[in-house]
Amino acid sequence: MTMHKTGTREEWLAARLELLEAEKAMTRRSDELARQRQALPWVRVDKAYRFDTDEGNASLVDLFQGRSQLLVYHFMFGPDYIAGCPSCSSIADGFDSFAVHLANHDVTLSAVSRAPLAKLHAYRRRMGWKFPWASSRDGDFNFDFNVGFTEEQQRKGGIEYNYRREAAAPTHEPLAGKTVQEWPLRGGEGPVAQMAAMTGTDVATYTRDRPGLSAFVLEDGVVYHTYSTYARGLDGIWGMYQWLDRTPLGRNEQGIWWRRHDEYGEQRVAS
Template identity: 70%
Template structure:
């Protein structure tokens, strides 16, 4: 049954032109925000981080691979997971196509996760991904960039994520790990409990190499990742929008064949 307003071509065109002005204003505002991101002060990193990669042990400087800029996607894949987070996986599905373009524009894109390299390699093969992915299993990298927290931090409410303090995690006897329903569903999809799943978080961070030093320039988390979640950009332009009534997405090899 049709529930949406209909009209003539002339009525549609008038409304579309009005919407276009709002879209142009949003584009201008987005350009201004991009300039403000780039104007943030750089923070020099003097701590050495080590990662495990397909090519062996690497430093943060090595991840630049000769470029001056590095973008890191903090992929939710903890050591206790049996598979990567479905949301992080859906975002990462788009990396194959544009990582090569970034690499040829002085920007390296990496995914970084706490899971051991062997787990990442197996999952990467399953997902048919080619972008570089490093393990920070033996590093403080995830902790220092606020995408991993300890069980003790959960229990006492000592977590600051997305630039705000969180309340202590609530454990519920009737549901191991407690937490929100979506997190419980994703935890099960990753082969772990909600509390463990919730200790790793998504985000992205930007770095620059200049004058022999590395600087942290930007990080974003949670809904700040929407703009790099390619599927949602398309859904926002579909006739029915996101049309979400719950957790609808899966890893790309888990959908029913239709």
């Protein structure tokens, strides 16, 4: 017998209508936040960033592909990874589906990572993706937009991620917020260590790259940076969570439960 509260259809409807008002308020608040994002001052980008792309060596302007707006997903795939971050991979699974709609609304979506282009190509083929994916190689792009860090920064506490400065060489796992740290973990292994292992790296190497999203606009030949978000600021584009938040049991997370889409096999969720 279920331990969850049960009731009549009339009781359910009354509770649902009360929730509907809260949902509508949240939607209106979300609309207001979108307006605030769009009202942020634009910052001119003068540095001549270079990228390796499917079309060859390219500038930041080239990534726009003739459109006026560019969304860059900072995909965690460092030079030493043997496979892309599984979390970024689950987010990227949705890119191809809506990139065509963005393209027809004057917006180009591209991923950018520090791994060599050949690694990105091989992984994209494995995942069956088609969206543009550029390599920033050894350039400054990832570092300037606070998604790439050096070993020295890790040791000395020079990492600023998600608009906060991290402590030097933390004894606990970096990149693990309070909520993540409280997850029940398999075999005592921390969540970030699990993710690192899934990319073929250790925690230190894995966390020298971070996830994020940055927006740019091209006007009169000048590129401007308009917005960036990181960490849980990416929840809104992580499609599976939007569905899970509407299920009876919600996210119901027990450690790092997700996998790359070709790694599930016959695995089933335990009851």
